[in-house]
Amino acid sequence: MGRWGHRMFEGDRDFDLLGDLQQHVGMKEKWEYSMAEMVMTGLSAEKKKYVREKFDVDNYGDTLFANCKAKEGEWEGKYCTIILGTVLMSVGARISSQNMKHLRKLAGEVQCNPGFTLCLFDDGFRAPGRAQFLAALDHYQPGKPRNFLDLSCFYCGKTGEDTGNPMFKCGKCKVSWYCDKDCQRGHWKYHKSECAPPGSRWMLNV
Structure with a gap:
């Protein structure tokens, strides 16, 4: 796979x-x-x-x-x-x-x-x-065990437990997760080529 x-x-x-x-x-x-x-x-x-x-x-x-x-x-x-x-x-x-x-x-x-x-x-x-x-x-x-299954920010790697705040998902692609808007903006130059609505991208998150 x-x-x-x-x-x-x-x-x-x-x-x-x-x-x-x-x-x-x-x-x-x-x-x-x-x-x-x-x-x-x-x-x-x-x-x-x-x-x-x-x-x-x-x-x-x-x-x-x-x-x-x-x-x-x-x-x-x-x-x-x-x-x-x-x-x-x-x-x-x-x-x-x-x-x-x-x-x-x-x-x-x-x-x-x-x-x-x-x-x-x-x-x-x-x-x-x-x-x-x-x-x-x-x-x-x-x-203190670390759960690698927890959602983590695609830019800084922190989890909600690290920041004390829940992660949020990119509203367009529904794939990338972030801990705040600053991280989302920081990741945009890497993410923009793959950011497409579900169903319109071809294996971009594989």
Whole structure:
């Protein structure tokens, strides 16, 4: 199916990497929940706490980061490290300041497309997904899970929980979301080529 949206986990490739992540980082233990469940299925607070404690014991999350970073020279290796970061943030696991800096650095190095592009070149982020990831880093707090399914601003990446205000949808295309009018105006130069009423655009949000 490819991508059906612009943010993280709105495309098949992100799910594929989630599914492969345990093997990629060398997790041989049998875990009760898959990486995909940790990010996508909204585990209860109690279950997230349980998973978080498993990541935090003996700095196991740092071990997984080290294993992932050692493979960043492989195809999509850097993006795999970013996916690992989303898993840890999704349950509120501890991430060292060094690894937080590394994740921010990778976000600037991984390919990022402003919007629709041919599938052959559609690796890594789309711009709203990178903004979403950077906002997650900015608002990261150990012990506080980050929900990557929450609506996020296509320009700054913040969620309604970050701003204290609900997101609003572009009135014309009904696809892009923003936290305020300033972000909508800031995103317009990227969004205008794809902004068309539903039913009149051809796969622009895929």
